[in-house]
Amino acid sequence: MKQFYMPVKVLIGENCIKENQELFAGMGKKAMIVTGRHSAKVCGALDDVTEALQASGQTYVLYDRVMNNPSVDCVYEGGRVAREEQVDFIVAIGGGSPMDAAKAMAMLAVCDIPKEKIFDGVAAYPALPMIHVPTTAGTGSEVTPYAILTNPGRETKTSISASSLFPRYALLDPAYLQQLPEHSLIHTVIDSLSHSMEGMLSVRASEITDSIAVHAIALIGECLPRLKDNELSQEDREKLLVASTMGGMVISATGTTVVHSMGYSLTFFHGTDHGRANGLLLPEFLKIARQSHPERVKKMLQPLRLASLDQFAEQLHDLLGQHETLTVEEIEKYTALASGSKNIKNCCVPVTPEQIREIFTKSLGQAESGR
């Protein structure tokens, strides 16, 4: 069954928080702000949020210990703090890691879920209400019902999903992207591109998600020529931020597919940035997708104003630089992990383990085995 459900109120524009302080007042008396160690402080988002809370006479506790690719321990610790501090709502500031961690904490603040059961299905559980403030242009987490956590038991990243994990508000201020290092901006933009493209190849893709995805790809395409040397204008940054949120809206309905399930191994075992991992794999996946779904792939390339997949691969290569390499043994292991992932079944392109191995091999070469 195809469906589209999007309960998040999205506000977009410079000074978005300052101009919408009244939204905070309606959330409760005490907040927990969830973020990483640096980015929210550098870009000014944390100051804007604390000002908005103080203006409404609200108190807050700050949890700023979210690491990249958050662990289960981290979200349980944050959930415990939220519970002990008796907070009424959560404000998440940052990229995908703080936003995803904040969602899990919002749930753990009000639900007793044994740690070993966290990946067993949480769809029916409630969570504290949330405001999300993205400071990258990639994850789209501010409009999804997913929280993606490191899952050591399965040696990958695994999402938990529940309607209660949709934030109530997403506040998008393009000024927060200004301080982002160039490589982080590139990687996150490629993540959002991957969300829209994979969404178009999901078995759950619909007219609604396709139209959002095509427009998001076009917005990214308009900015790509200025992305590499960070010559982006504020207008460009707003387009990239909106495209990221649109990509999130796409995957909130479609889920992600082959590229994400493969990319998780690069992040889990090698620490590769999530968006970079997707970008390394995306062109070779699309070459396989083109064999069975040429019109779908053409529909993705048109808004980028690219005539061929080779041009697309060149453009991504230019943005990502030298590719990492994997050994034969690593490729075998990651092929097995990805083949067992539920994301593979979510793809309208039937992808075999042999093809997954082929995508890894062509994308990441083969270093000498035994390294």
Ligand SMILES: [Fe+2]
């Ligand atoms: Fe992603």
